[in-house]
Amino acid sequence: MVEKKEDLINYLETMLKIRYFEEKVSELLGKDLIKGTSHIYIGEESVAVGAIAAIREDDYIASTHRGHGHCLAKGGELKKMMAELCGRATGYCKGRGGSMHIADVAKGNLGATGIVGSNIPVATGAALSMKMQKMDRVVLCFFGDGASNTGGFHESLNMASVWKLPVIYICENNLYGMSVSVKRALSVTDIAVRAVSYNMPGEIVDGMNVLEVKEVVAKAVRRARKGDGPSLIECKTYRYYGHSRSDPRVYRTREEEAEWKKKDPVESFKKKLLEEDVVTEEEIDNLEESIQQEVNEATEYALSSPWPSVDELTCDVFFTG
Amino acid sequence: MREIFYWQALNEALREEMKRDEHVFIMGEDVGPYGGAYGVTRGLYKEFGDERVRDTAISEAAIAGAAAGAAMTGMRPVAEIMSIDFSTIAMDQLVNIAAKNRYMFGGKTTVPMVMRTQGGTGRGVAGHHSQSLEAWFVHVPGLYVIMPSTSYDAKGLLKTAIRDDNPVIFIEHKMLYMTKGNVPEEEYTIPLGRADIKRKGNDVTVVAYSRMVLLALEAAGELEKEGISLEVIDVRTLKPLDMDMILDSVRKTNRVIIVSEACKTGGVAGEIAAQIAEKGFDYLDAPIIRVAAADVPIPMSPVLEKAAVPSVEKIIEAVKKVIS
Incomplete structure (x- = not known):
């Protein structure tokens, strides 16, 4: 499939945005300006960007605890995200959720979640809802290798298959469930083979390649939109940082990390665009500079935003009209 | 006034709300042609079809989670968990998703779902089919909990629960389904929070x-x-x-x-x-x-x-x- 120049630049821009945003998040965590925890997505950018490039604006996504990339690729605003991570009133969730709960349901983001695998049933229900309302919208359900071992995964994929729901299950296999290697936690090498149990297509894709991810997801989206049911796509990828802020990465080697970084999704895509004369070095420099600027502005916005009012502590527990 | 069984009162509430609002639908184990383990959904499958009265696999987590996902995106599911004892399997979805999403997402979403279930003793069905677990749900911010004792209350409160924009845990009692009580022919609802x-x-x-x-x-x-x-x-x-x-x-x-x-x-x-x-x-x-x-x-x-x-x-x- 031939991609338009503006789309290609757009993918690069979004991947850079995720990377720069999270580099800043990591810095702010180190300075304790962001409290709590944040799960850094760097290394996996092409999964979120490629997959979400394959859907329409009115389609849904369901995210994970490592959700900044999904949120940004779905059109999330840097300022509101950074403010949320900093616990400010101007954040996506008024500072109540932080990194693990960013959502924008009106814009099709059903939210991140702090419980591994817990959005798989939710995404399945959203797909049921679309089908029942006869809308041709699809749901992309992101989750990790660890989530594929939960009961909700099994229940949901079975249900979606039986009901032919318009949902695409996208497993980001980054090889570790916190510290435990998939080699020690999974009964299979390729999570995609689990699709056989649910009588749905299972595909493996290079999760470090944005265009490959897009192509495979687009095929599954066409199938879902036609009413032919769900698919499972396993993206082989790698998170560069530890599981969360306190992780010294003792469970993997620096050599393994270096190997994966050779396939860096941002650098390899940049190289491809340069080689194919889609962009010039200068254009990339300008793009990088402007994104860095945007991230800096978002950070200033977040850190100068007000804290939530304690008077609103118990607001919104229930809808009261 | 006419007297009807508790199960019939619930059945009427479901039928009336499904007629009133096309977004209301039922999902759960054996709710279809079988009519529900205690008969509450009797006749609804025939009247509304398999799209709106959905038999599910034995998958309580998916039932509860799918109900939450459907509720967040425009539908008003009434999910049935056959026994409150089985809600343990659905607990993560009810407690961590359905109850919390509105608050955690900054008050910008609603989760208008009802989880109907039943509990209590009286049928000699032992420790996995007789529990009274309401305290677990009452303890969770973001869930409403209803436990009606009469046909009249069962009907009026279930209708209110379905119309409410919050997740509601609606707990029936297995020994009440065959009790009779006065229920008017005309429509009524009962507000939540009134003893x-x-x-x-x-x-x-x-x-x-x-x-x-x-x-x-x-x-x-x-x-x-x-x-x-x-x-x-x-x-x-x-x-x-x-x-x-x-x-x-x-x-x-x-x-x-x-x-x-x-x-x-x-x-x-x-x-x-x-x-x-x-x-x-x-x-x-x-x-x-x-x-x-x-x-x-x-x-x-x-x-x-x-x-x-x-x-x-x-x-x-x-x-x-x-x-x-």
Whole structure:
């Protein structure tokens, strides 16, 4: 499939945005300006960007605890995200959720979640809802290798298959469930083979390649939109940082990390665009500079935003009209 | 007024709400042609079809989570978990997703779903089919909890629950489905958070809910013969809880017992007692008494099952103690 120049630049821009945003998040965590925890997505950018490039604006996504990339690729605003991570009133969730709960349901983001695998049933229900309302919208359900071992995964994929729901299950296999290697936690090498149990297509894709991810997801989206049911796509990828802020990465080697970084999704895509004369070095420099600027502005916005009012502590527990 | 069974009242509520709003649908185990394990969805599959009365696999987590996902995106699911005992499998979705998403997402989403289920003892079905787990749900911010005792309340409260934009846990009682009560032909709803005085009296307030209301009324009938007058308050909705009505009654009687079929430790009866103590200590002429289940898994043998939970005799005994 031939991609338009503006789309290609757009993918690069979004991947850079995720990377720069999270580099800043990591810095702010180190300075304790962001409290709590944040799960850094760097290394996996092409999964979120490629997959979400394959859907329409009115389609849904369901995210994970490592959700900044999904949120940004779905059109999330840097300022509101950074403010949320900093616990400010101007954040996506008024500072109540932080990194693990960013959502924008009106814009099709059903939210991140702090419980591994817990959005798989939710995404399945959203797909049921679309089908029942006869809308041709699809749901992309992101989750990790660890989530594929939960009961909700099994229940949901079975249900979606039986009901032919318009949902695409996208497993980001980054090889570790916190510290435990998939080699020690999974009964299979390729999570995609689990699709056989649910009588749905299972595909493996290079999760470090944005265009490959897009192509495979687009095929599954066409199938879902036609009413032919769900698919499972396993993206082989790698998170560069530890599981969360306190992780010294003792469970993997620096050599393994270096190997994966050779396939860096941002650098390899940049190289491809340069080689194919889609962009010039200068254009990339300008793009990088402007994104860095945007991230800096978002950070200033977040850190100068007000804290939530304690008077609103118990607001919104229930809808009261 | 006509009398109908509790199950029929629930069935009417479902039918009326499905007719009123095309976004309302039912999903759960055996809710389709079978009509529900206790018959509540009887006839609905035939009337509304398999799209809106959806039999599911035995997948409680997916039932609850899919209900939450559908609710967040425009539908109004009524999910059935066959026994409250099975809600353990659905708990993550109910507690971490359905209950919390609105608050955690900054108040910008609603999760208008109802989880219908049933609990309680009386059929000798032992520890995995007889529990009273309402306290677990009452403890979670973001969930409403309803436990009706009569046909009238069951219908009016289920209709309200379906129309409410919050997740509601609607707990029926397996021994109430075949009880009959007055239900008007015309449409009505019952607001959440309003208790109901099922019997007026002056000497002792008895606070109860679900099937325990029937036991309390029976005890009141017995004690009337001895000249003791009980005021029986049916809490109906455990969350929101109508403490005003309870406190008004205690102010009048100065004596209160609370009856619950759940294990005594950490239960809703304890919560009500605590609130009476906090807000109505000065009204009391005697210590509050809880009549609740023993802290045991519900045993199967009828002798043991009966011994585990409150009875009319135990209520009478507690009343006599509180007035002595």
